Amino acid sequence: QQPVQSPQAVILREGEDAVINCSSSKALYSVHWYRQKHGEAPVFLMILLKGGEQKGHEKISASFNEKKQQSSLYLTASQLSYSGTYFCGTEANTGNQFYFGTGTSLTVIP
Amino acid sequence: KAGVTQTPRYLIKTRGQQVTLSCSPISGHRSVSWYQQTPGQGLQFLFEYFSETQRNKGNFPGRFSGRQFSNSRSEMNVSTLELGDSALYLCASSLAPAGGAYEQYFGPGTRLTVT
Numbered sequence: 001q002q003p004v005q006s007p008q009a010v011i012l013r014e015g016e017d018a019v020i021n022c023s024s025s026k027a028l029y030s031v032h033w034y035r036q037k038h039g040e041a042p043v044f045l046m047i048l049l050k051g052g053e054q055k056g057h058e059k060i061s062a063s064f065n066e067k068k069q070q071s072s073l074y075l076t077a078s079q080l081s082y083s084g085t086y087f088c089g090t091e092a093n094t095g096n097q098f099y100f101g102t103g104t105s106l107t108v109i110p
Numbered sequence: 111k112a113g114v115t116q117t118p119r120y121l122i123k124t125r126g127q128q129v130t131l132s133c134s135p136i137s138g139h140r141s142v143s144w145y146q147q148t149p150g151q152g153l154q155f156l157f158e159y160f161s162e163t164q165r166n167k168g169n170f171p172g173r174f175s176g177r178q179f180s181n182s183r184s185e186m187n188v189s190t191l192e193l194g195d196s197a198l199y200l201c202a203s204s205l206a207p208a209g210g211a212y213e214q215y216f217g218p219g220t221r222l223t224v225t
């Protein structure tokens with residue numbers, strides 16, 4: 001039931017782009033994305049709902065492919081502040097179950 | 111608006127003891143979820159409470175329990191502590207049940223060390 005994220009870890013140079021994927025074995029109603037910096041609590045980034053549009057937040061955007069039960073987080077022109085662990089959270093169509101993914105560690109270097 | 115608060119922030123216990131952790135959600139939030147975080151294990155869902163009722167429970171042994179009070183404050187209890195229970199315990203609150211269109215706001219966590 002826990003969604004699987006890929007890659008597990010990625011290292012980028014400032015200005016490079018990255019894509020983080022989140023896959024579920026269940027048909028999804030919503031996908032949430034959070035970022036957790038070292039030693040801090042996770043912080044909300046965005047929510048994508050079934051039938052909704054692709055979301056964007058500054059240079060971070062996400063898509064939700066309902067047919068494939070997948071979501072992707074796109075980070076463009078990465079900044080040092082983007083470093084952290086990214087988690088997706090998914091809610092199945094059947095409702096009542098919300099689980100966070102396995103996490104993706106992203107490191108941006110100068 | 112005050113954020114989610116958790117007490118205590120740090121705790122050291124001995125195997126076999128029990129522990130109670132507390133979480134105060136953002137004012138107006140009725141859902142509180144608890145997660146266990148260990149290195150390499152991500153955020154493992156423990157349980158969620160909404161309006162004083164346990165809405166969901168994760169795959170953890172019965173030693174882990176929780177409750178929610180009428181003011182939405184929540185506690186979780188771990189009995190007969192094991193070394194493997196050492197972790198960061200995070201609680202998160204939201205306006206509505208977890209998932210859907212409402213984001214979760216996390217507290218700073220309680221770092222539990224079992225010796």
